[in-house]
Amino acid sequence: MTKTIVVKIGTSSLTQPETGQLALSTIATLAETLCDLRRQGYKVILVSSGAVGVGCARLGLTQRPKAIALKQAVAAVGQGRLIRVYDDLFTTLQQPIAQVLLSRKDLVERSHYLNVYNTFRELLELGVIPVVNENDTVAVEELKFGDNDTLSALVASLVKADWLFLLTDVDRLYSADPRSVPDAQPIALVSNIKELAELQVQTGTQGSQWGTGGMVTKISAARIAIAAGVRTVIAQGRYPGNIEKILQGEAIGTHFEPQPEPTSARKRWIAYGLVPAGKLYLDEGAVLAISGSGKSLLAAGITVVEGEFDTQDAVQLCDKNGHEIARGLVNYSNSELQKIRGRRSSEIAAILGYVGAETVVHRDNLVLT
Numbered sequence: 163m164t165k166t167i168v169v170k171i172g173t174s175s176l177t178q179p180e181t182g183q184l185a186l187s188t189i190a191t192l193a194e195t196l197c198d199l200r201r202q203g204y205k206v207i208l209v210s211s212g213a214v215g216v217g218c219a220r221l222g223l224t225q226r227p228k229a230i231a232l233k234q235a236v237a238a239v240g241q242g243r244l245i246r247v248y249d250d251l252f253t254t255l256q257q258p259i260a261q262v263l264l265s266r267k268d269l270v271e272r273s274h275y276l277n278v279y280n281t282f283r284e285l286l287e288l289g290v291i292p293v294v295n296e297n298d299t300v301a302v303e304e305l306k307f308g309d310n311d312t313l314s315a316l317v318a319s320l321v322k323a324d325w326l327f328l329l330t331d332v333d334r335l336y337s338a339d340p341r342s343v344p345d346a347q348p349i350a351l352v353s354n355i356k357e358l359a360e361l362q363v364q365t366g367t368q369g370s371q372w373g374t375g376g377m378v379t380k381i382s383a384a385r386i387a388i389a390a391g392v393r394t395v396i397a398q399g400r401y402p403g404n405i406e407k408i409l410q411g412e413a414i415g416t417h418f419e420p421q422p423e424p425t426s427a428r429k430r431w432i433a434y435g436l437v438p439a440g441k442l443y444l445d446e447g448a449v450l451a452i453s454g455s456g457k458s459l460l461a462a463g464i465t466v467v468e469g470e471f472d473t474q475d476a477v478q479l480c481d482k483n484g485h486e487i488a489r490g491l492v493n494y495s496n497s498e499l500q501k502i503r504g505r506r507s508s509e510i511a512a513i514l515g516y517v518g519a520e521t522v523v524h525r526d527n528l529v530l531t
């Protein structure tokens with residue numbers, strides 16, 4: 163069966179660190195590699211950052227802008243420039259590409275989510291390489307992917323990719339940031355999500371000057387992808403040719419093994435497509451019932467209700483420290499939950515004056531994160 167590969171390349175690999183100008187040789191090698199993969203029969207999606215970085219270089223700005231309107235304006239300049247460069251290079255190699263700019267809200271409605279899926283499917287069937295970025299120019303702060311590591315994992319999950327390559331300016335994941343901790347230990351393989359937690363990787367506060375999120379967002383992207391059954395690799399962006407070597411079995415970069423039983427498409431949408439509108443704090447018994455025994459959430463286990471939400475909105479389910487353990491679609495609004503939290507299911511009808519659902523979040527609508 164045709165394999166699908168998603169490649170994400172970060173600003174730090176696409177631009178020269180000193181000047182912010184495009185790293186042309188890297189981009190050209192990337193284009194050649196992706197065309198080779200197409201010729202070998204792979205379906206390929208490129209998630210490319212760089213709109214803000216390239217826009218800054220074009221406008222002579224020496225720092226990544228902080229003000230939102232300026233960042234959006236700069237991204238509009240840079241995205242056009244970036245896609246022009248890609249189109250020139252890929253056209254030289256006879257490879258059609260498509261620009262796909264996504265916003266978080268494109269994935270929130272299940273019908274929109276499926277629509278995006280259908281568009282990718284058609285593009286891949288046509289032999290096109292979609293070049294994806296966040297639609298930075300119109301994205302509003304509350305509805306942003308925020309970083310392209312997350313976006314690439316969501317795209318990989320959406321199209322049920324086989325591989326996700328996160329190309330960056332370090333050769334792999336280390337036990338700590340190798341820039342500030344010289345004896346940080348390289349990590350070659352992460353076999354499962356539990357092992358990832360045990361490794362206790364230190365990620366520092368941020369990445370390079372132009373990058374967004376550093377390693378934190380790559381690790382959380384890897385979590386999303388492997389839960390969806392996508393093998394994920396963090397590797398050096400300066401050598402895109404390594405992608406082919408990795409596909410041939412060479413141990414380059416850090417590999418994250420996919421989960422053997424991937425979460426279903428609908429649950430992936432609940433977990434990562436929807437934007438949670440509230441937070442429910444659970445007592446220890448409820449945490450155990452959900453994460454240990456796969457049970458539904460009952461009102462009795464809820465201690466605190468935060469946020470404003472309606473029936474069927476997505477909420478985060480957290481332990482007493484506010485650490486998220488799961489997400490789900492809720493059967494009650496926040497005002498109803500304020501009245502019934504901590505109470506037994508048999509009391510709900512008397513408290514609310516009507517018969518509601520027995521569960522607050524049914525296990526079919528609940529996904530561990």
Ligand SMILES: Nc1ncnc2c1ncn2[C@@H]1O[C@H](COP(=O)(O)OP(=O)(O)O)[C@@H](O)[C@H]1O
Nearest residue numbers: 172173174330336338339365369370373374376
């Ligand atoms: N544990 C770690 N292992 C490797 N790199 C790390 C780690 N923690 C932080 N980093 C930093 O993350 C940076 C890459 O992130 P970022 O600059 O956002 O890249 P990109 O633009 O490719 O998304 C590296 O340059 C490195 O300094």
Ligand SMILES: N[C@@H](CCC(=O)OP(=O)(O)O)C(=O)O
Nearest residue numbers: 173211212213214309310374
């Ligand atoms: N959408 C933004 C990229 C955001 C981002 O995640 O950047 P990076 O950490 O360099 O992958 C842009 O094109 O500038």
